[in-house]
Amino acid sequence: MVVTTNNNLVQNTTYKVVIPFYVYAALSFFAATVLLFLSDNAFTQHYFHPRTLAITHTMALGWGTMIILGASHQLVPVLIEAKLFSNFLAYLSFVLAGLGIPLLVYSFFTFQLNWIAQIGAILINAAIICYLTNLAVSIWQSKKENVHAVFVFTASVWLLVTALIGLLLLCNFSQSILPKDSLHYLSLHAHIGIVGWFLLLVIGVGSRLIPMFLISKYDNRKELWLIYFLLNGALISFIILFFSGVDDVLFMLPMACTLVVLILFAKYCYKAYQQRIRKQVDEQVKISLLSVAMMLLPIVLLLMMIVLLVFSFANARLALAYGFSIFFGWLTAIILGMTFKTLPFIVWNKVYHNRAGKGKTPNPKDLFSESVFNKMGIAYLAGFCLFLTGVLLSNAITLQVASVLLLITAVLYNFNVLKMLFHKPLIK
Amino acid sequence: MNEVITNDQEKCDQSLAALHHVIDPEIGLNIVDLGLLYQIDFDEGNKIVFVSMTLTTQFCPMGDSIRSNAGKAMQHAFPQYTIDIDLVFDPPWSQERISEQGKQFLNQ
Numbered sequence: 001m002v003v004t005t006n007n008n009l010v011q012n013t014t015y016k017v018v019i020p021f022y023v024y025a026a027l028s029f030f031a032a033t034v035l036l037f038l039s040d041n042a043f044t045q046h047y048f049h050p051r052t053l054a055i056t057h058t059m060a061l062g063w064g065t066m067i068i069l070g071a072s073h074q075l076v077p078v079l080i081e082a083k084l085f086s087n088f089l090a091y092l093s094f095v096l097a098g099l100g101i102p103l104l105v106y107s108f109f110t111f112q113l114n115w116i117a118q119i120g121a122i123l124i125n126a127a128i129i130c131y132l133t134n135l136a137v138s139i140w141q142s143k144k145e146n147v148h149a150v151f152v153f154t155a156s157v158w159l160l161v162t163a164l165i166g167l168l169l170l171c172n173f174s175q176s177i178l179p180k181d182s183l184h185y186l187s188l189h190a191h192i193g194i195v196g197w198f199l200l201l202v203i204g205v206g207s208r209l210i211p212m213f214l215i216s217k218y219d220n221r222k223e224l225w226l227i228y229f230l231l232n233g234a235l236i237s238f239i240i241l242f243f244s245g246v247d248d249v250l251f252m253l254p255m256a257c258t259l260v261v262l263i264l265f266a267k268y269c270y271k272a273y274q275q276r277i278r279k280q281v282d283e284q285v286k287i288s289l290l291s292v293a294m295m296l297l298p299i300v301l302l303l304m305m306i307v308l309l310v311f312s313f314a315n316a317r318l319a320l321a322y323g324f325s326i327f328f329g330w331l332t333a334i335i336l337g338m339t340f341k342t343l344p345f346i347v348w349n350k351v352y353h354n355r356a357g358k359g360k361t362p363n364p365k366d367l368f369s370e371s372v373f374n375k376m377g378i379a380y381l382a383g384f385c386l387f388l389t390g391v392l393l394s395n396a397i398t399l400q401v402a403s404v405l406l407l408i409t410a411v412l413y414n415f416n417v418l419k420m421l422f423h424k425p426l427i428k
Numbered sequence: 429m430n431e432v433i434t435n436d437q438e439k440c441d442q443s444l445a446a447l448h449h450v451i452d453p454e455i456g457l458n459i460v461d462l463g464l465l466y467q468i469d470f471d472e473g474n475k476i477v478f479v480s481m482t483l484t485t486q487f488c489p490m491g492d493s494i495r496s497n498a499g500k501a502m503q504h505a506f507p508q509y510t511i512d513i514d515l516v517f518d519p520p521w522s523q524e525r526i527s528e529q530g531k532q533f534l535n536q
Contacts, residue, residue, distance in 0.1 A: 012489055074489075081486060212485075215455065215534065217523050277523050278455070278534045345489040348453065353492060361493075363453045 013073050013083075015350040017090045019421065021070020022343055024098055025335070026417045028062025033403070033410040035109075036387075040399040043391050047319045048183055050111035057108055059327040060193060061101045061124065065159070067335055068201060069093065069131055071342055072152060075205060076135060080149045082142030089134040097127035113173040121167040128160045147224045151204020154232065158196025165189045188242050194326055195235050195258060199295075202334060203227060203265050206292070210269050213285050213341055214276035223268060231261045248309045255302060262295050283370070287377055288337030294330040298322050321391045328406065329384055336380060336413065340368060347420045355427055367423050368416040376412035379405050433467040439506075440468045443477070446505035450497045453490050457533055459498060463525025466516065470509075477506055480514045482521045491515075 032055055039051035073090050077083055084090065100123030107117030135156055139149055166189055169182040178185065203224075211218055234257035241250055269292050273281075281289075301322040308315050344364035352361045383405030390398030434440035450459045459465065459481070467480035479502060483491045495513055502511045526534070 078485065215523060277526065277531065280534075345454070349489055349493070361453070363456065 012349065013077060013090070014087060015346050017084075017087050017094075018070050018074045018346055019350075020094050020098075021066050021073070022339070022346075022417065023421070024094070025063050025067035025070065026414050028058055028066060028101070029332075029335075030407075030410040030414050032058040032063060033407040037400075037403040037407050040390075040403045041396060043320055043324075043387075043399055046316045047323060048186070050108055052320070052323075053111075054105050054109035056323060056327060057101070058105050059331070061097070062105070064198060064327065064331050064335065066097065066101075067339070068198075069097070071338070072135075072201075072205070074342065074346065075209075076138060076149065076152060079146055079152065079205075079208060080139050080142040081144055081146075082138060085134050085137040085141060089130045093127040093130035093134070095127075096123045096130065100124035100127060113170055117170050118167070121163070121170050125160070125163045125167055128156070128163050132156050132160055147221055147228070148204050148208045151200055151207075151224075151228060154228070155197050155201035155204060158192055158200065158235070162189060162193035162197055165192065188239065190323075191238060192235065195231065195238075198326075198331060199258075199261075200228075200231055202331075203231070203261070206288070206334070207265070207268055209338070209341070210285070210288065211272040211276075214272055214281065215278040216272040216276040218268075218272040218275045220268065220271070223264060227261050227264050227268075230257050230264075234258045234261070248306060251306055255299070255306065259299050262299060266292050266295070282365070283373060283377065284337045284340045286337070288334050288341070291330050291333035291337065294325070294333055297325045297329060301325060317392055317394060321388055324388060324391055328387065332380070332384075336376065336409075339413070339417070340365075340373060343417065343420055344368060347423055351423055351425050352427075355425060360427070362426055367420045369419060372412050372416050372419075376409055376416070379412065380409040383409055432465045434469060436470045439470050439477075442505055443468050443479075443502060446501045447498055450494065450501050452484070452494060455484075455534075457526075457530050459494060461527040461530030461533065463527065463530070464494070464521065474510075475508060476510045476512055477502060478512050478514065480516055482516055484521050486517045 035051065035055045035058060039055065042049045042051040042055075073084060100120045103116050103120030104124065105120075107113055107120060135153055139153060142149075165185065168178065169185055169189060172178045172182045172185075207224055210216075234254040237257070238251070238254040241254070269289060273289065301318055305315060305318045305322065308318070344367045347367055348361075348364040355361065383402050386398055386405065387402035389395075390402055432440060432444065444460050444465070447465065448458050448460050451457065452459060452462055452464075455462065462484070464483060465479070465481050467478070469478045470476075471478065479498065481495070481498060483494065488494070495515060499511050499513050502513075503509075
């Protein structure tokens with residue numbers, strides 16, 4: 001007989017909460033690449049184009065945000081060393097966001113920014129409030145201070161700010177409620193989302209997961225706090241400068257802070273890599289580490305845009321390349337890598353949890369095809385580089401070929417996700 | 429280097445041999461070389477084996493399975509005993525607990 005006297009093991013969040021987010025994100029990635037394939041000519045025009053807006057929101061909300069929400073319901077308990085407060089709130093945030101996102105994307109695609117778009121945005125805001133409440137109570141109940149959890153919570157507050165501004169901008173299209181037109185506030189909405197939500201969250205979670213997956217003893221809390229204050233400082237100073245209507249050259253200040261943050265985070269990852277005990281680094285971690293380097297590309301493009309703006313020369317191609325390098329570059333690369341470091345464990349636990357000791361079980365990494373993953377990685381890198389070239393050169397043929405490669409990436413990604421989800425137990 | 433505290437070295441060695449077959453699925457290394465075992469004591473009067481072990485993190489997603497597999501491996505090695513597994517996180521696991529063989533395996 002086997003008994004357990006002391007079960008200090010905190011229960012993981014049930015797979016029933018987490019998996020729907022992953023499935024939704026995978027389908028959104030596929031939908032975004034289909035839209036990209038059908039709309040490649042939109043990327044030779046101004047960035048304020050209905051199809052570009054539809055693709056950007058599919059990527060930012062359906063792909064990036066949904067997978068992060070799903071993964072964080074699993075990861076936050078790990079970070080704060082306590083149980084998730086409410087599964088119901090997690091389900092509710094999934095349902096609300098899941099309904100709101102298509103409404104919003106459809107409205108952008110057809111460029112009918114009416115009540116349908118507003119309902120979509122309200123539902124998304126409600127989903128974020130549910131998520132934020134769940135997070136806040138979970139952290140409060142844990143009573144353990146943890147720098148990673150502070151990153152996640154602050155990032156989620158910025159997500160809510162981004163979504164609220166988005167809702168305001170939508171309302172401003174039909175009734176003039178803001179002093180200027182919505183296009184004027186677009187960079188505010190976008191940068192709070194990119195820096196406040198995505199960047200802060202990726203650094204907060206990545207600084208915990210990358211050393212963990214590498215089995216590295218590197219840990220530098222001081223540096224993480226410095227990153228935290230620098231990044232939030234950059235964002236707040238950007239907001240102040242935005243409303244002050246000052247000279248464009250002053251925007252170099254928040255940009256420089258962000259650049260320092262990226263260099264510090266890259267250094268953090270490099271140190272973790274150097275001090276790793278596990279020498280062999282798998283492809284999933286490699287692509288995640290590559291995404292850290294890919295963070296520098298948007299900053300270079302942004303620097304070029306600001307320099308051109310100082311000389312009163314706005315370049316729409318650079319703006320498109322900037323947005324593309326964030327959503328299809330850095331963000332997609334990290335998700336492609338991390339999906340296959342997190343989902344296999346969730347599925348493995350679902351299938352083999354009650355079968356432990358009944359025979360030889362496969363390893364979590366055996367639940368998906370490594371060869372399909374490698375092909376996906378090649379298609380992705382080729383598609384990304386080619387599409388970026390196509391945007392910068394405004395070349396329709398390059399864009400068309402690149403969009404096919406990105407579509408193939410999404411198909412292979414979905415294949416592996418479905419392969420994991422439909423995995424049948426190898427032992428009874 | 430990790431050392432397992434015990435009141436019966438011979439039976440402890442037998443236990444470690446059995447637990448060598450329990451693998452952490454993420455790392456691919458057995459729990460003995462990974463240094464997850466703290467103490468194995470034998471109560472001969474009541475026929476109970478007390479196993480005190482840890483995990484690499486308190487929220488290890490594989491925690492339940494590793495513990496369950498360790499219990500089954502011990503039960504197989506000592507069928508006449510009740511196996512009592514105590515999961516502890518103080519002191520927490522650290523990389524220093526990985527054995528030399530474990531480090532060699534991870535260096536491959």
